Amino acid sequence: xxxxxxxxxxxxxxxxxxxxxxxxxxxxxxxxxxxxxxxxxxxxxxxxxxxxxxxxxxxxxxxxxxxxxxxxxxxxxxxxxxxxxxxxxxxxxxxxxxxxxxxxxxxxxxxxxxxxxxxxxxxxxxxxxxxxxxxxxxxxxxxxxxxxxxxxxxxxxxxxxxxxxxxxxxxxxxxxxxxxxxxxxxxxxxxxxxxxxxxxxxxxxxxxxxxxxxxxxxxxxxxxxxxxxxxxxxxxxxxxxxxxxxxxxxxxxxxxxxxxxxxxxxxxxxxxxxxxxxxxxxx
Amino acid sequence: xxxxxxxxxxxxxxxxxxxxxxxxxxxxxxxxxxxxxxxxxxxxxxxxxxxxxxxxxxxxxxxxxxxxxxxxxxxxxxxxxxxxxxxxxxxxxxxxxxxxxxxxxxxxxxxxxxxxxxxxxxxxxxxxxxxxxxxxxxxxxxxxxxxxxxxxxxxxxxxxxxxxxxxxxxxxxxxxxxxxxxxxxxxxxxxxxxxxxxxxxxxxxxxxxxxxxxxxxxxxxxxxxxxxxxxxxxxxxxxxxxxxxxxxxxxxxxx
Numbered sequence: 001x002x003x004x005x006x007x008x009x010x011x012x013x014x015x016x017x018x019x020x021x022x023x024x025x026x027x028x029x030x031x032x033x034x035x036x037x038x039x040x041x042x043x044x045x046x047x048x049x050x051x052x053x054x055x056x057x058x059x060x061x062x063x064x065x066x067x068x069x070x071x072x073x074x075x076x077x078x079x080x081x082x083x084x085x086x087x088x089x090x091x092x093x094x095x096x097x098x099x100x101x102x103x104x105x106x107x108x109x110x111x112x113x114x115x116x117x118x119x120x121x122x123x124x125x126x127x128x129x130x131x132x133x134x135x136x137x138x139x140x141x142x143x144x145x146x147x148x149x150x151x152x153x154x155x156x157x158x159x160x161x162x163x164x165x166x167x168x169x170x171x172x173x174x175x176x177x178x179x180x181x182x183x184x185x186x187x188x189x190x191x192x193x194x195x196x197x198x199x200x201x202x203x204x205x206x207x208x209x210x211x212x213x214x215x216x217x218x219x220x221x222x223x224x225x226x227x228x229x230x231x232x233x234x235x236x237x238x239x240x241x242x243x244x245x246x247x248x249x250x251x252x253x254x255x256x257x258x259x260x261x262x263x264x265x266x267x268x269x270x271x272x273x274x275x276x277x278x279x280x281x282x283x
Numbered sequence: 284x285x286x287x288x289x290x291x292x293x294x295x296x297x298x299x300x301x302x303x304x305x306x307x308x309x310x311x312x313x314x315x316x317x318x319x320x321x322x323x324x325x326x327x328x329x330x331x332x333x334x335x336x337x338x339x340x341x342x343x344x345x346x347x348x349x350x351x352x353x354x355x356x357x358x359x360x361x362x363x364x365x366x367x368x369x370x371x372x373x374x375x376x377x378x379x380x381x382x383x384x385x386x387x388x389x390x391x392x393x394x395x396x397x398x399x400x401x402x403x404x405x406x407x408x409x410x411x412x413x414x415x416x417x418x419x420x421x422x423x424x425x426x427x428x429x430x431x432x433x434x435x436x437x438x439x440x441x442x443x444x445x446x447x448x449x450x451x452x453x454x455x456x457x458x459x460x461x462x463x464x465x466x467x468x469x470x471x472x473x474x475x476x477x478x479x480x481x482x483x484x485x486x487x488x489x490x491x492x493x494x495x496x497x498x499x500x501x502x503x504x505x506x507x508x509x510x511x512x513x514x515x516x517x518x519x520x521x522x523x524x525x526x527x528x529x530x531x532x533x534x535x536x537x538x
Binding site for chain 2: 166170176180
């Protein structure tokens with residue numbers, strides 16, 4: 001075939017691929033927006049579910065998901081970032097660090113339902129946290145820990161070795177070099193990893209089913225040791241276990257829409273933070 | 284090896300260095316005189332950069348590196364157990380081959396060292412101005428201290444790195460092929476700067492450029508395969524080398 005024809009065909013094929021992807025995303029979002037839009041109101045966000053969850057709002061589920069995101073991030077971010085710093089900046093290359101890295105990589109590929117079962121065994125039963133916000137949050141933080149560690153480590157690797165050397169050669173300690181040169185430079189990449197994990201924490205259903213998400217609670221959780229409702233699980237229950245799933249269709253799509261907006265909102269905050277730091281680095 | 288009788292800042296005795304099982308430096312003995320420029324020349328892989336990095340212990344960063352012997356600065360062996368490497372590196376600054384400013388403003392690049400070494404805030408502006416003047420950069424960047432150091436030209440970046448090194452007030456400055464990534468005009472400016480700096484600092488410079496060594500150094504050491512073949516006043520090394528191998532290298536017969 002004429003190379004120019006091949007070139008054209010290849011280009012068209014690549015463009016078709018990206019259009020298929022864009023089309024799917026657009027249809028998905030549009031469909032949820034159209035289906036969920038009608039029920040959207042301030043009351044939907046701030047009221048308790050009523051009448052066997054066929055009426056009313058999703059307030060407790062929204063708050064439950066907010067708690068989950070907040071607590072699991074508060075645990076996973078420091079733990080993950082500090083582990084990545086240790087692995088990349090301090091640990092010498094040896095058999096044991098190789099094993100640790102392999103373990104982290106495998107953990108990243110473990111199905112979330114396995115994490116749910118593990119959370120049930122460790123936090124709910126062994127540590128006797130009961131099915132609760134804290135059990136579920138800790139389980140979710142374990143789930144995203146490998147993602148945070150890997151993203152942070154990748155970000156640390158991209159910081160040029162010359163910058164570390166320049167700082168050390170000025171008589172700056174290793175820790176000071178890391179905290180004032182390496183970490184700020186790696187921050188945009190680390191934030192990207194965090195963005196990815198926020199979406200997972202907000203959306204995961206399997207791990208929280210085992211560790212504390214309630215079918216229905218007519219009130220907000222009293223403490224981190226209370227059971228809770230969460231958006232993805234609420235959605236799952238409405239769609240599968242109600243007496244008449246058709247009856248609650250609008251609420252289901254409304255819940256999905258809120259979940260989507262919540263994740264996009266948190267992500268855009270993270271993107272703004274990332275932009276701010278990029279600018280500070282004069283990139 | 285000719286004796287140099289000036290007061291020596293850096294005295295190296297029986298220095299041997301291995302990377303794993305590969306010996307990179309062999310029985311190095313040299314006295315580097317104070318407040319002068321000493322050039323280290325030799326073909327690639329001869330150990331001159333490795334030697335330079337022994338003087339501020341940058342080789343500590345390399346895990347497989349093993350060192351024996353003594354490097355004395357002000358009569359103190361810097362490889363003694365009780366030496367604080369951080370303090371040593373404050374005293375022995377280093378300018379690298381590739382300009383490596385931090386991704387910060389010009390001002391913050393220079394202020395970084397003093398800030399970390401707890402210089403009072405009110406003094407920092409003065410230090411930045413002074414080091415910029417001393418590094419002959421002030422005229423070019425005084426109106427954009429707040430803009431990114433990465434926007435400067437390569438030569439300006441390298442002078443900024445020199446200013447950054449001076450800001451922590453070292454006694455010795457090590458230059459590791461500081462001009463190899465620069466154009467001739469920038470190289471010229473750096474060379475002028477080094478000649479200016481030797482009034483206040485002891486300077487050791489690794490260079491691939493023989494003319495550069497001849498132009499700016501007072502003393503020259505010729506390295507070959509991990510050994511110092513000859514060390515003496517630069518004029519003598521270039522005009523009247525005692526060793527055949529030095530002459531061969533300088534006249535371009537190998538290397």
